[in-house]
Amino acid sequence: MGTIARTPLSDEVYRQVLQRIQRGDLPAGRRVKDVDLAAQLGVSRTPVREALLRLSRDGALENSVGRGFRVRPLDPGELRETGAILGALEALALRLSPEPTPERVERLVALDQSLEHTRGDAARCLDLEDEWHRVLLEACPNRRLLDLITSLRQVTRRYLAAYMRDAGRLSLSTLPHVRILQAFRDAGRDSAATAFEQQWRRGVAELEAWVRKAPDGGSAS
Amino acid sequence: MGTIARTPLSDEVYRQVLQRIQRGDLPAGRRVKDVDLAAQLGVSRTPVREALLRLSRDGALENSVGRGFRVRPLDPGELRETGAILGALEALALRLSPEPTPERVERLVALDQSLEHTRGDAARCLDLEDEWHRVLLEACPNRRLLDLITSLRQVTRRYLAAYMRDAGRLSLSTLPHVRILQAFRDAGRDSAATAFEQQWRRGVAELEAWVRKAPDGGSAS
DNA sequence: CCGGCTAATACTGTATACAGAATACCGCAC
DNA sequence: GTGCGGTATTCTGTATACAGTATTAGCCGG
Numbered sequence: 001m002g003t004i005a006r007t008p009l010s011d012e013v014y015r016q017v018l019q020r021i022q023r024g025d026l027p028a029g030r031r032v033k034d035v036d037l038a039a040q041l042g043v044s045r046t047p048v049r050e051a052l053l054r055l056s057r058d059g060a061l062e063n064s065v066g067r068g069f070r071v072r073p074l075d076p077g078e079l080r081e082t083g084a085i086l087g088a089l090e091a092l093a094l095r096l097s098p099e100p101t102p103e104r105v106e107r108l109v110a111l112d113q114s115l116e117h118t119r120g121d122a123a124r125c126l127d128l129e130d131e132w133h134r135v136l137l138e139a140c141p142n143r144r145l146l147d148l149i150t151s152l153r154q155v156t157r158r159y160l161a162a163y164m165r166d167a168g169r170l171s172l173s174t175l176p177h178v179r180i181l182q183a184f185r186d187a188g189r190d191s192a193a194t195a196f197e198q199q200w201r202r203g204v205a206e207l208e209a210w211v212r213k214a215p216d217g218g219s220a221s
Numbered sequence: 222m223g224t225i226a227r228t229p230l231s232d233e234v235y236r237q238v239l240q241r242i243q244r245g246d247l248p249a250g251r252r253v254k255d256v257d258l259a260a261q262l263g264v265s266r267t268p269v270r271e272a273l274l275r276l277s278r279d280g281a282l283e284n285s286v287g288r289g290f291r292v293r294p295l296d297p298g299e300l301r302e303t304g305a306i307l308g309a310l311e312a313l314a315l316r317l318s319p320e321p322t323p324e325r326v327e328r329l330v331a332l333d334q335s336l337e338h339t340r341g342d343a344a345r346c347l348d349l350e351d352e353w354h355r356v357l358l359e360a361c362p363n364r365r366l367l368d369l370i371t372s373l374r375q376v377t378r379r380y381l382a383a384y385m386r387d388a389g390r391l392s393l394s395t396l397p398h399v400r401i402l403q404a405f406r407d408a409g410r411d412s413a414a415t416a417f418e419q420q421w422r423r424g425v426a427e428l429e430a431w432v433r434k435a436p437d438g439g440s441a442s
Numbered sequence: 443c444c445g446g447c448t449a450a451t452a453c454t455g456t457a458t459a460c461a462g463a464a465t466a467c468c469g470c471a472c
Numbered sequence: 473g474t475g476c477g478g479t480a481t482t483c484t485g486t487a488t489a490c491a492g493t494a495t496t497a498g499c500c501g502g
Contacts, residue, residue, distance in 0.1 A: 010485095035452090044486055049271075049455090081363045088309055089310075287462095289464095449496105454494085461484105465480105
């Protein structure tokens with residue numbers, strides 16, 4: 001029978017805050033006060049603090065002792081560093097995966113088509129992009145690696161979101177996909193992995209150039 | 222003038238608990254009760270819980286909702302998975318580093334000699350081993366990568382510690398070093414990085430074989 | 443009109459209190 | 473003696489309370 005899933009409040013708070021950050025609702029640099037969030041979400045400070053601490057470790061927030069939490073500013077360096085790590089890890093995951101089934105390739109193509117048709121909605125695009133990567137790597141047996149990739153992707157997601165809000169461009173997303181898929185079909189995982197790393201480097205360069213121009217993506221009062 | 226460093230209590234608790242786990246003081250599978258720890262350390266439950274949550278995310282503990290925290294059991298699979306990630310990341314860090322100065326190579330050799338002379342003390346050996354890796358990679362400009370490596374190394378450290386307690390052997394530690402150093406001097410970073418990955422794979426295989434025999438390293442009442 | 447000092451406020455970090463769930467203990471039936 | 477049911481206790485997750493520090497606002501002197 002279906003066991004009812006009990007989930008800690010801090011998990012929900014975590015998701016909520018992360019979403020607000022990624023949507024630009026909480027702009028970079030903004031101070032995040034646990035008491036405010038607690039009031040808004042209708043819970044106490046304790047689970048809020050737990051969520052904020054976790055977000056700090058994940059790189060979405062920063063916290064100096066006694067000075068509380070604030071949204072980590074967008075920083076070209078951070079993007080480059082995370083991108084380098086992520087490129088290596090996703091390539092590794094691909095190399096560890098079994099050869100792809102036609103069915104999976106099919107799904108990837110389908111996702112790309114969805115992406116083509118969703119030019120407008122930034123959040124939806126990012127979801128599809130995440131899903132694409134998830135499907136590409138889901139056969140990788142190294143579970144811990146996949147978890148790590150997921151949490152690192154949230155960092156880059158912030159940059160992509162800010163970029164898309166500002167520039168309205170998606171070129172980064174779909175183009176690399178076809179090339180990787182091509183390598184995938186032609187020469188197998190290994191060359192796809194290489195393509196992966198190269199595409200990461202290129203995408204990061206483009207994003208980085210943009211961040212350098214507009215260091216605080218999406219501001220509010 | 223020297224600013225006094227204020228550090229949260231949870232940081233100290235984190236270190237304390239991690240040490241107890243690595244020293245085998247808290248054996249794998251043991252339940253960790255925040256109220257006990259709080260009493261022992263003379264602080265309240267709040268910072269203790271913060272530390273335990275962080276340890277859970279770092280992989281030293283596990284926690285199911287409502288059932289509290291317990292020391293994560295040693296699992297060959299986890300070691301293999303973490304080892305694969307760590308091999309790739311340390312290799313990446315090496316590739317991103319500038320060519321090593323003779324002075325650094327000197328220091329690495331010195332550390333290896335210290336290791337030779339410290340056959341007895343397991344904890345000291347692990348510290349030296351950590352230090353060796355730190356020195357090897359310290360020139361890597363990707364700070365985030367280094368942080369990630371550090372936190373992942375704590376996972377493997379648990380396995381090494383249990384292994385050394387049980388088997389009293391250190392062969393894993395020093396042998397790979399000379400080979401990597403050799404590659405370092407002969408052919409530069411890139412080939413050293415490759416040697417790195419290979420050595421990781423070998424060391425992990427040895428450890429894994431051992432863990433499979435004695436799945437709970439070091440038990441107490 | 444502006445800069446520095448002081449006081450009031452707000453906020454963080456930590457401690458304690460409370461409610462509900464999980465575990466352990468005990469007695470009982472078989 | 474063993475397996476089950478019920479109760480009592482322990483423990484977790486969350487809420488609230490408290491103390492000390494950072495921040496802001498106001499006031500005074502220049």
